[in-house]
Amino acid sequence: MKPRSLMFTLYGDYIQYYGGEIWVGSLIRLMSEFGISESSVRGAILRMVNQELLKVRKVGNKSYYSLTDKAKRRVEEGVRRVYSIRNHKWDGYWRIFTYSVPEEKRDLRNQLRKELSWTGCGLISNSTWVSPNPLEEQIMEIVKAYRLEPYTFLFSSSSIISHDHKEIIERGWNLEEIATEYQQFIEHYGIKYERLKEGAWNNTLTDRECFIERTALVHEYRKFLFKDPGFPLDLLPPNWSGIKARELFWNIHQLISVRAVKFFEECFQQGADPSVYNREKAINPFTEMHVTGLMHFVE
Known part of the structure; x- marks a missing residue:
């Protein structure tokens, strides 16, 4: 994982629910779980400050970092797209x-x-x-x-005179390539899900492992935001693999989230007022998600 990209994942998936800022020591600790050195973290922070993506608040000799409004808008939009319902119907326009x-x-x-x-x-x-x-x-x-x-x-x-809807889609997007990448995600995480279920059943999963697995899962899945346009259901090909990938993502996320957040809290040093923390949202950030039809991976 690249340091900057991982930081955006951490802010979107955890830090925003804990006041939106984090002590640099906690950030270094969390990112070390993915093999990123302290110097790499500090270098990435410096570049992001210069790019007006991060801002710093000094408390004594400690530095706390939060997203700028510019970066916050991008992160919030990404989180919304990852965790909200996407199988909507087309309005015809x-x-x-x-x-x-x-x-x-x-x-x-x-x-x-x-x-x-x-x-x-x-x-x-x-x-x-x-x-x-x-x-x-x-x-x-x-x-x-x-x-x-x-x-x-x-x-x-509501109408295109020269081309039909299928031709427009073929011109603007390569759905076949996206479907192949979704299938690769399903094959990789389908195996991992079985292992995580067994670990949860045997109570052998650690908080640290859950944090690493959830963060890597979200980090990997959000890459589809740059590829998948999130088409309405009635414009997608039959048996669209993105739906199955989303089901798998949802089920793994819910399986390990509680313990993942627990590990984050152990590493996180309080900066903002604790009254603004939202642990429940950090555990379950899904909004308007239809649970029906998603649970067959669990059974």
Whole structure:
């Protein structure tokens, strides 16, 4: 794991529920469980501060770090997408976003492309991105954040005259490749789930092991946020492997979360007011998740 990427996982999965900040010593302790050295952690922190992703609060000779508003928005959006329901029905509208950014602003143009890809939009032709998801608010936030209002247009349409829906999807996304990666996730974590179930049944799983396994699970699963556009259910291919992967993710997460959070708390040194801590949310961050149909992996 890269230090910066792991830090985002830790903030999104644990630290945000404990006041949003952490003593650097606790962060070093937690990241050492993944083979990351103290110097690598401190180097990553320095770079993230310079990039305005982290901010520091000094208490005596101790440093406590929290996400900036810029980084917090990205983490919260990622957590929402990982832990909220995604098998929604399509409302029948395509969101169509176009831009013509001047060459002297090409750095902003490149950043805009990264942001659009992150939200799940697909590029179907030069400077034209589409999505069947209701992303109007997120796209306009991106436009305003980079002050690109004069160079962009956002439309919605219930029909595409020149192509059918399947052709649009094939132009913008490679669902076959994404399905293959989901299947690899299922094969790897299906075996791991059986081992973890046996350990839980025999009471041989340690808190430390649960923390490592849950953090690695979330870290691996959230990579799909950069690949899977999160299509409505009625636009997905039959027997979409992403649904089975999500079920497996949910079941492993619930199996080991209590003990994983317990280990985090043992390493975490109090910085913020404990009254704002939300241990229950750290254990179960899922929102609007349909449990029915997800439990067959447990049985």
